[in-house]
Amino acid sequence: MILSDRDLLAEIERGRIIIEPFLRDHLGPCSVDLTLSDEFAIFEPQKMIDPESNREKVHLKIIRTEGKKFRIRAGEFVLASTRERIALSKEFAATLEGLSSLARVGIVVHAAGLVNPGTGLKNPVPLVLEISNRGSSDVLLTPGMRIVQIMFHKLSSPAMVGYDERSSSRFVGQRGPVLWKGEI
Numbered sequence: 001m002i003l004s005d006r007d008l009l010a011e012i013e014r015g016r017i018i019i020e021p022f023l024r025d026h027l028g029p030c031s032v033d034l035t036l037s038d039e040f041a042i043f044e045p046q047k048m049i050d051p052e053s054n055r056e057k058v059h060l061k062i063i064r065t066e067g068k069k070f071r072i073r074a075g076e077f078v079l080a081s082t083r084e085r086i087a088l089s090k091e092f093a094a095t096l097e098g099l100s101s102l103a104r105v106g107i108v109v110h111a112a113g114l115v116n117p118g119t120g121l122k123n124p125v126p127l128v129l130e131i132s133n134r135g136s137s138d139v140l141l142t143p144g145m146r147i148v149q150i151m152f153h154k155l156s157s158p159a160m161v162g163y164d165e166r167s168s169s170r171f172v173g174q175r176g177p178v179l180w181k182g183e184i
Contacts, residue, residue: 118162
């Protein structure tokens with residue numbers, strides 16, 4: 001079940017869903033728009049990435065724009081994160097969707113799709129976004145712009161173990177666009 005705007009507001013009031021900061025005018029009928037931070041991670045050129053064996057060889061360059069626009073070139077892929085920090089009780093999961101207005105100019109935001117129950121239990125966290133420019137033109141991304149919408153799902157029963165409680169969870173406490181747990 002996807003939460004409606006009224007159910008979402010009730011769960012925020014109860015503290016079972018945390019969005020910091022929460023902007024009421026970003027609330028839709030069944031989602032909340034999240035905004036882009038001013039920190040971006042771009043991959044430094046390398047011959048090949050093998051995510052199973054050469055994690056230490058993958059190099060990211062972190063760019064902080066200090067609020068200025070970020071140019072994502074046609075065909076480029078970057079990591080970014082939301083300004084908002086999220087926490088979910090073990091009763092909810094969430095999914096992220098890129099905005100149609102950005103997809104229409106070639107910007108595809110993947111955002112890993114699923115926010116697990118119990119994410120941010122220790123401390124609310126920004127959500128990492130995978131952003132691709134599939135268009136034929138460069139696009140300017142503005143920190144603070146609406147970048148994704150988040151929809152919340154009530155589970156049939158609370159998860160036994162939340163994301164932040166599992167020893168195998170890779171990104172507990174992430175603070176920005178990272179690749180591996182060791183970068184946090």
